[in-house]
Amino acid sequence: MIRFRLRELMTDKAFKENRRITFEEVSTETGVNRTTMSKMVNTRGYNTTTDNLDRLCRYFKCSVGELIEYVELDDEGSSESVE
Numbered sequence: 001m002i003r004f005r006l007r008e009l010m011t012d013k014a015f016k017e018n019r020r021i022t023f024e025e026v027s028t029e030t031g032v033n034r035t036t037m038s039k040m041v042n043t044r045g046y047n048t049t050t051d052n053l054d055r056l057c058r059y060f061k062c063s064v065g066e067l068i069e070y071v072e073l074d075d076e077g078s079s080e081s082v083e
Helices: 006-017 023-030 034-042 050-060
Strands: 002-004 068-073 079-081
Touching (some): 023 034, 023 050
Antiparallel strands (some): 002 068
């Protein structure tokens, strides 16, 4: 399963800039709808466009691999990060 690391990137950026980063701010700066970002973070298996990935990578100055990660699911549906 693909997992979006959006929340972690927001936390890292907030720490580096010593200020709070909100979904609303990221949405305004990137043009990615706030609801779309919320679904990326909270909906297992959410599918988004490469345009959204491009905009978020540009905003966070990161690669796609830093924005998303593959998480292997076990038989019970629990996730385990694979790096």
